[in-house]
Amino acid sequence: MTLKVGVIGTGMIGQDHIRRLTQVLSGAVVTGVTDIDLERAASAAPMGAQVFDTPQALIGSDEVEAVVICSWGPAHEEQLLTCIAAGKPVFCEKPLVTSAEAALRVMEAEVAFGRRLVQVGFMRRFDADYRRLKAVIDGGTLGLPLMYKSVHRNASVPAGLYTSDMPLNDTLVHDADISRWLLNDEVAEVEVRLPRRSRQGCDLRDPHIVLLHMVSGVIVDVEISVNIAYGYDIRGEASCERGVAALPNRPATVISDAHGIRQAIPEDWRERFLEAYDQEFREWIVAASDGTATGPSTWDGYAATLVGDAALRAVASGVREPISLIEKPALYGPPVARAA
Ligand code: NAP
Numbered sequence: 001m002t003l004k005v006g007v008i009g010t011g012m013i014g015q016d017h018i019r020r021l022t023q024v025l026s027g028a029v030v031t032g033v034t035d036i037d038l039e040r041a042a043s044a045a046p047m048g049a050q051v052f053d054t055p056q057a058l059i060g061s062d063e064v065e066a067v068v069i070c071s072w073g074p075a076h077e078e079q080l081l082t083c084i085a086a087g088k089p090v091f092c093e094k095p096l097v098t099s100a101e102a103a104l105r106v107m108e109a110e111v112a113f114g115r116r117l118v119q120v121g122f123m124r125r126f127d128a129d130y131r132r133l134k135a136v137i138d139g140g141t142l143g144l145p146l147m148y149k150s151v152h153r154n155a156s157v158p159a160g161l162y163t164s165d166m167p168l169n170d171t172l173v174h175d176a177d178i179s180r181w182l183l184n185d186e187v188a189e190v191e192v193r194l195p196r197r198s199r200q201g202c203d204l205r206d207p208h209i210v211l212l213h214m215v216s217g218v219i220v221d222v223e224i225s226v227n228i229a230y231g232y233d234i235r236g237e238a239s240c241e242r243g244v245a246a247l248p249n250r251p252a253t254v255i256s257d258a259h260g261i262r263q264a265i266p267e268d269w270r271e272r273f274l275e276a277y278d279q280e281f282r283e284w285i286v287a288a289s290d291g292t293a294t295g296p297s298t299w300d301g302y303a304a305t306l307v308g309d310a311a312l313r314a315v316a317s318g319v320r321e322p323i324s325l326i327e328k329p330a331l332y333g334p335p336v337a338r339a340a
Contacts, residue, residue, distance in 0.1 A: 001027075001289060002027060002028060002029050003028040003029070003066055003285055003288055004028075004029060004032075004063055004064055004065045004066070005028050005029065005030050005031065005032075005066050005067070005068060006030075006031060006032035006033065006052070006058040006059065006061065006063075006064035006066075007021075007030055007032070007034075007044075007067075008033075008035070008055045008059075008067065008068070008069050008070065008071050008079055009034075009069065009070035009072070009075075009093075010033055010034075010035040010037075010040050010044035010045075011035070011040070011070065013070050013093060014033075014035070014044065014068075014070030014071075015044050016270065016277070017277075017281065018030055018033070018044055018046060020278060020281055021068075022046045024278055025278065025281055025282055027282075027285040027286070028066075028281075028285045029048075030046050030049050031048070031049055031050065031061075031063045031064060032050045032052050032058045032061055032063060032064045033045045033050075033052070033058075034053070034054060034057070034058045036071075038051060038053065050063065055071070055075075055082065059082045059083055059086050060082075060086060065088065065089075066088055066090065066289075067079075067083050067089070067090040067091070068090075069083075069090060069091070069092040069093060070093050073095045073097065074098050076092055076093075076095070076102075077097045077102040077106060079092075080092055080096075080097070080106050080109075081105065081106060081109055084109045084110055084117055084118070085109070087113065087117070087291075088117065089117050089118075089119075089287065089288035089291060089292060089293055090117055090118055090293075091119045091281070091284050091288070091293075092118060092301075093120075093121040094120055094121045094122060094174070094177075094301070094304070095169075095170065095173055095301065095305060095308075096118075096298060096300075096301025096302065096304070096305060097301070098169075098305075099309075100302065100305055100309060103298065103301055103302035103305050104302065104326065106118065106298050107298045110298050110331065111331050114331075115291070115292055115331075116292050116293045116294075116297060116298075117292065118297065118298045118301075119287070119288075119293035119294060119295055119296060120295075120296040120297065120298070120300055120301040120304075121296075122177040122178070122181075122295070122296040122300065122304075123273050123276045123277050124178045124273070124276060125181055125295055126277075126279040126280040126295065127275070127279075128275065128276075128279075129247045129248055130182070130236070130247065130276075133182060133236060133245055134181070136238075137183070137238055141242075141243075142240035142242050142243040142244075142245060143240050143241025143242040143243075144240060144241050145183055145238045145239070145240050146218060147219055147221070147239040148179055148182065148218060148219075148220040148221075148237070148238045148239070149221055149223075149235070149236065149237045149238075149239075150178065150179060150220060150222045150223070150235070151222075151223045151233065151234065151235035151236070152171060152172075152174065152175050152223065152225070152234060153223070153224075153225045153230075153231075153232065153233040153234070154171075154225070154226045154227070154228065154232055154268075155227075155228060155229055155231050155232060155268070156200075156201055156226075157201070157204075157226045157227060159201065162204070162226065163204075164204050164205040165312060166226075167205070167206065167207075167208050167224040167226055168224075168308055168312050168315065169308040169309070169311070170308075171224055172208075172210060172222065172307065172308055172311055173304040173305075173307070173308055175212075175220075175222045175224070176212065176304045176307040176308070177296060177300055177303075177304045178236070179212055179214070179220045179222075180303060181296075181300075182238065183214060183216065183218055183220075185214040185216050185218060186215045186303060186325060187213070187214060187215075187220075187307050187310075187323050188213050188214060188215045188322065188323060189212075189213040189320040189321060189323065190211070190212060190213070190307055190310035190311050190313075190314050190321050190323065191210070191213070191314055191319070191320045191321070192209070192210050192314040192315050193209040193210075193211070194208065194209075195207060195209060198225070198227055198228075200227040200228065200229055201226075204226065206224075206225060206227055207223060207224060207226070207228075208222075208223075208224045209222070209223055210224065210311055211320075212307065215336050215337075230265060231265030231266060231267060232265065232267060232268045232269055232271070232272055233249075233265055233266075234247070234272060235247060249263060250266065250272060280295065297332050298332070299328060299329070299332035299333075300332075302325075303325060306323045307323065310322070310323050
């Protein structure tokens, strides 16, 4: 059976996901697209796909069995709620939504529907290196994890479009989600430290050190540098009771030439996580064809939203900001146990 997919938002990542669904993966066909800019939608539409005037028309169409949302964050809530009301599985790019209240409204609708329909685009969970790291931590041979270091470096960000709050309410969501997932934990408090400001790029508050104090007592330190000039560099290292487990630096090609021996650095997230995005959609197609979702859930999107909110509060207050999650609905699995 081939899953008929409609894509909302045909900008940068929407076009990449259309390519993925159309040219790379099997099991799905893009039957509909829409965008605020209908000309952009028309030019991104693969052969045979219908261009819909509105997201509502796309979601309501009999030719669309499952939806991929790649519009900008503030539009996600309404589009997610329309998908849930129609009972259609939906893959939503991060952020799930842009406020805790909106996340709760989406969660309430999905819980009332009674089955998971929403998958959030936290693609790192589908990356083979992160999966191997999680297997080592979960395997327990190194003992309990005590600290986790997450490094998130971008060569540059678009001047004018990327603002000083975005390292915390846009970029940090990936580090927050992967830390929660790797450690099987929730974030209890968030602290932010601001080192010397980089002169690189525009007048942004950059870099940031974010400390995530987890419910278990593990501390995660996140470095976010968004204008570091040399490339897109993602690192992760768990310090445990009897050893350390770390991601390899990717890609692994070692270049030897007249300048010495060095490893190439990916230019951006598309190159670093190419295979993770493919795997994320491979697993989504299987789940959505079964009328449901897998991997990062509405709960995970909600938790990441609260971390971003708390990080912004922590910049202003200079102290640890607490996170208060609602009781986890059973639909999203068991709650994290509190520290003894
Ligand atoms: P983009 O290039 O600006 O594309 C977004 C597209 O959606 C634009 O064509 C935009 O039109 C359109 N749009 C905005 N509001 C809409 C609405 N209400 N209905 C229909 N279309 C609408 O942005 P992008 O980089 O592709 O990012 C899209 C989403 O993916 C964002 O939520 C972003 O955070 C996420 N993302 C995730 C990752 C990841 O690592 N998982 C990476 C990149 C992006 P206008 O330009 O005219 O507003």
